[in-house]
Amino acid sequence: xxxxxxxxxxxxxxAAVAEAVxxxxxxxxxxxxxxxxxxxxxxxxxxxxxxxETLAKDPPATPGAVLTAAGRQLISTVGGASGPLYGxxxxxxxxxxxxxxxxxxxxxxxxxxxxxxxxxQLGGAQVGDKTMLDALVPAVEGLRDSFGAARSAAEEGALAxxxxxxxxxxxxxxxxRSVGHQDPGATSSALLFAALDEIARTEASGAxxxx
Amino acid sequence: MSAGSGTDSGxxxxxxxxxxxxxxxxxxxGADPRSGPGSTSAAVGLVLVSHSAAVATAVAELxxxxxxxxxxxxxLPAGGTxxxxxxxxxxxxxxxAKAVDRGAGVAILVDLGSAVLTVKALLAEGDExxxxxxxxxxxxxxxxxxxxxTASAGGDLGAVAAAASEAYAYRKE
Numbered sequence: 001x002x003x004x005x006x007x008x009x010x011x012x013x014x015a016a017v018a019e020a021v022x023x024x025x026x027x028x029x030x031x032x033x034x035x036x037x038x039x040x041x042x043x044x045x046x047x048x049x050x051x052x053e054t055l056a057k058d059p060p061a062t063p064g065a066v067l068t069a070a071g072r073q074l075i076s077t078v079g080g081a082s083g084p085l086y087g088x089x090x091x092x093x094x095x096x097x098x099x100x101x102x103x104x105x106x107x108x109x110x111x112x113x114x115x116x117x118x119x120x121q122l123g124g125a126q127v128g129d130k131t132m133l134d135a136l137v138p139a140v141e142g143l144r145d146s147f148g149a150a151r152s153a154a155e156e157g158a159l160a161x162x163x164x165x166x167x168x169x170x171x172x173x174x175x176x177r178s179v180g181h182q183d184p185g186a187t188s189s190a191l192l193f194a195a196l197d198e199i200a201r202t203e204a205s206g207a208x209x210x211x
Numbered sequence: 212m213s214a215g216s217g218t219d220s221g222x223x224x225x226x227x228x229x230x231x232x233x234x235x236x237x238x239x240x241g242a243d244p245r246s247g248p249g250s251t252s253a254a255v256g257l258v259l260v261s262h263s264a265a266v267a268t269a270v271a272e273l274x275x276x277x278x279x280x281x282x283x284x285x286x287l288p289a290g291g292t293x294x295x296x297x298x299x300x301x302x303x304x305x306x307x308a309k310a311v312d313r314g315a316g317v318a319i320l321v322d323l324g325s326a327v328l329t330v331k332a333l334l335a336e337g338d339e340x341x342x343x344x345x346x347x348x349x350x351x352x353x354x355x356x357x358x359x360x361t362a363s364a365g366g367d368l369g370a371v372a373a374a375a376s377e378a379y380a381y382r383k384e
Contacts, residue, residue, distance in 0.1 A: 081325035084328035084332035087332055
């Protein structure tokens with residue numbers, strides 16, 4: 001039987017992202033101080049902490065509604081470019097998921113694909129521009145196969161930004177000097193998929209234990 | 212900061228006072244000023260979004276100063292984060308847009324990066340900004356001046372946006 005995921009699974013995912021961002025905030029900020037304005041860690045930490053709080057206070061009923069609420073919260077809390085970008089990713093993904101009470105991994109991959117397209121349109125960036133898309137695009141492809149594949153594709157995508165020259169965002173002002181640094185946005189995007197894989201494993205082992 | 216309307220201190224509702232039968236209230240002076248004949252075409256509102264509160268405020272002042280005399284269209288800065296830091300605040304942008312909205316649309320000028328992305332994301336959201344809000348593609352300083360002059364002269368949203376965008380064509384060498 002195909003495994004399906006409910007709103008609570010998505011809430012746990014975002015809580016895990018908040019934890020990961022909190023744990024990795026210094027690293028993200030360090031990466032961002034090399035080619036950005038050194039606020040990525042702090043901004044995302046604030047944003048996802050607010051998301052966790054909102055979802056805990058008023059948990060939405062469907063997976064789509066969880067992501068839409070989270071996206072909205074990120075846009076209003078972050079204060080840097082990562083707010084509207086991650087906010088758009090989650091909100092569009094949530095809207096695409098619609099009102100279903102449970103969704104499959106394939107549905108989630110399909111919806112995330114529309115979210116990633118929205119991010120690309122918002123920022124005008126493409127794969128290879130040394131942005132979060134370098135992790136997000138392969139991750140969504142990987143998710144069509146498995147949570148683990150999504151995670152490794154995102155991590156590889158983030159690492160692959162090191163030799164790239166930034167063509168979008170503040171780092172693009174640096175031109176050649178952006179080469180040799182890992183993109184902070186791609187790095188935080190990889191955290192999203194690592195957290196998703198973690199929660200999916202927990203879910204799977206819980207389900208086995210219960211049956 | 213609720214806008215004190217200034218008319219409500221000791222306001223007497225003519226419909227409630229005295230004996231109930233008062234159809235003669237229509238002859239009272241001072242009917243609703245908003246429905247006067249002079250206010251048929253409302254001005255386009257302007258919002259200036261910068262990473263820096265100081266920049267947004269100063270450019271708004273500059274535009275007001277250069278736009279000249281007469282009645283100016285409403286223009287407000289939405290700069291920085293609510294705690295005074297550098298960044299973009301969707302809250303400040305929404306507040307400013309609502310405050311300058313007279314029903315003729317709101318032209319939003321932005322500096323760069325997250326200011327652009329935040330306004331675009333808010334517009335996609337649908338309900339965070341007044342109806343008829345529009346992100347204007349224009350240089351921040353020159354565009355603000357051109358937009359305010361055009362809006363104050365009674366230009367509609369399309370004219371205001373076009374005037375601000377045309378500022379890109381003004382070369383300096």
